[in-house]
Amino acid sequence: MADGQERWAHMRASMPVMRRYAYMNCGWSGPLSDAVVDAMRRRIELETWEGPVARTAMDDKAATTARLRELTARMMNADVDEIALTGNTTEGVNIAVNGVDLKPGDRVVTTTAEHGGGLIPAYWARERRGAEVSLVTVDPDDGHGAILERFDQALDDRARMVILSEITYSTGQLLPLRQITEMAHARGATVIVDGAQTAGHVPIDVRGLGIDAYAVPSHKWLCGPDGIGMLYVRRDRIADLDPVKVSMRAASLYDFEGNFAPERDKVTKFEVSTMSTPTMAGTVAALDAYLETGVQETWDRVRALCRYAEGRFDRIPGVEVASPRAEESRTGLFLFRAGNLDPVILTAYLYGDGDIVVRSVRERAAVRLSLHIYNNEADIDRTAELVERALTEGIPRSYVDAAAHGPRE
Numbered sequence: 001m002a003d004g005q006e007r008w009a010h011m012r013a014s015m016p017v018m019r020r021y022a023y024m025n026c027g028w029s030g031p032l033s034d035a036v037v038d039a040m041r042r043r044i045e046l047e048t049w050e051g052p053v054a055r056t057a058m059d060d061k062a063a064t065t066a067r068l069r070e071l072t073a074r075m076m077n078a079d080v081d082e083i084a085l086t087g088n089t090t091e092g093v094n095i096a097v098n099g100v101d102l103k104p105g106d107r108v109v110t111t112t113a114e115h116g117g118g119l120i121p122a123y124w125a126r127e128r129r130g131a132e133v134s135l136v137t138v139d140p141d142d143g144h145g146a147i148l149e150r151f152d153q154a155l156d157d158r159a160r161m162v163i164l165s166e167i168t169y170s171t172g173q174l175l176p177l178r179q180i181t182e183m184a185h186a187r188g189a190t191v192i193v194d195g196a197q198t199a200g201h202v203p204i205d206v207r208g209l210g211i212d213a214y215a216v217p218s219h220k221w222l223c224g225p226d227g228i229g230m231l232y233v234r235r236d237r238i239a240d241l242d243p244v245k246v247s248m249r250a251a252s253l254y255d256f257e258g259n260f261a262p263e264r265d266k267v268t269k270f271e272v273s274t275m276s277t278p279t280m281a282g283t284v285a286a287l288d289a290y291l292e293t294g295v296q297e298t299w300d301r302v303r304a305l306c307r308y309a310e311g312r313f314d315r316i317p318g319v320e321v322a323s324p325r326a327e328e329s330r331t332g333l334f335l336f337r338a339g340n341l342d343p344v345i346l347t348a349y350l351y352g353d354g355d356i357v358v359r360s361v362r363e364r365a366a367v368r369l370s371l372h373i374y375n376n377e378a379d380i381d382r383t384a385e386l387v388e389r390a391l392t393e394g395i396p397r398s399y400v401d402a403a404a405h406g407p408r409e
């Protein structure tokens with residue numbers, strides 16, 4: 001693999017969307033590379049010309065599934081028999097949260113910066129099981145010390161579960177997962193991580209951190225297709241988490257005379273029936289590219305782009321950077337506010353006038369750029385220049401109307 005700028009230019013060239021757009025929205029959904037599309041196309045063609053259950057297609061499906069578990073395990077520092085395939089991050093979080101036998105009065109600790117994919121399972125645990133939910137305040141200006149102090153208070157002797165994002169989608173900050181996990185485990189709580197913003201972005205080390213369950217998607221920073229996710233469950237937790245949706249994979253024995261023995265020990269008990277092989281093939285190609293590019297190199301590069309964006313946007317009068325600046329918290333997610341400009345309208349303007357794809361984050365009244373390795377400083381400059389123009393000249397009325405009718409976030 002080429003070094004430095006050459007490596008990033010190569011990644012950029014492999015993303016067709018970058019030929020027209022400055023695409024900076026992988027925190028929502030990442031673009032597909034030529035390699036990912038080719039892998040999916042090859043699988044679809046195999047199914048088309050051989051039939052989906054021909055020997056060749058079945059062998060390919062088995063090999064693709066095995067490779068997907070293997071690459072995911074490598075990315076997370078886990079073993080293959082600790083990886084279940086899911087539909088997305090939220091499904092993985094749900095499997096883990098609902099697998100724990102929570103009792104009335106048990107406390108579920110989560111944060112004020114969670115996505116609905118983590119927060120709603122916590123609220124449902126309250127609704128269904130009578131658990132109590134504690135929300136730890138998380139602000140992008142907080143250092144890790146302040147966040148840990150709040151977790152320390154929330155994690156009392158009734159705490160049974162922590163649900164949190166390692167990187168929050170709304171503030172773009174990296175949380176001190178190692179220390180939170182140590183603290184939670186010392187108090188007997190299960191730690192379930194929403195890794196929607198982490199896979200393909202930051203190095204993940206589930207074994208080193210001792211995490212109980214960690215859910216990731218294919219379609220965000222990994223730049224794989226949507227409709228598939230991966231769930232890590234620590235080997236010694238698999239047996240005591242009950243699967244919530246079940247199929248033959250959750251039976252170690254069954255017949256048609258009433259005999260049944262539940263599968264307890266295999267991580268595949270969390271998987272339900274048939275999955276899309278083209279989608280798996282695309283995810284394998286995405287993981288291959290990520291691991292080959294370099295996990296640490298990717299993490300260093302996206303934060304370098306974020307630092308560049310901070311410097312560039314700091315020079316625009318009226319702009320406020322809304323993502324964390326501390327080295328320990330900074331990620332590839334960069335957020336800003338521009339004077340009184342409505343972030344939804346500004347997002348529509350950037351798209352319409354600049355072919356710039358970003359998103360607004362309602363909760364933070366900010367615009368969010370997801371800076372990945374196929375982005376470069378020119379994408380950031382182009383965005384900054386248009387924001388400068390919007391602040392000095394205003395945004396044409398047509399965008400106000402478009403924002404009112406288009407997809408909001």
Ligand SMILES: Cc1ncc(COP(=O)(O)O)c(C=O)c1O
Pocket residue numbers: 027028088089090091114115116117118165167168169194196197216217229
């Ligand atoms: C932190 C976080 N959790 C969960 C999700 C939902 O992810 P998925 O579609 O994989 O369930 C998102 C999507 O933006 C997210 O940012």
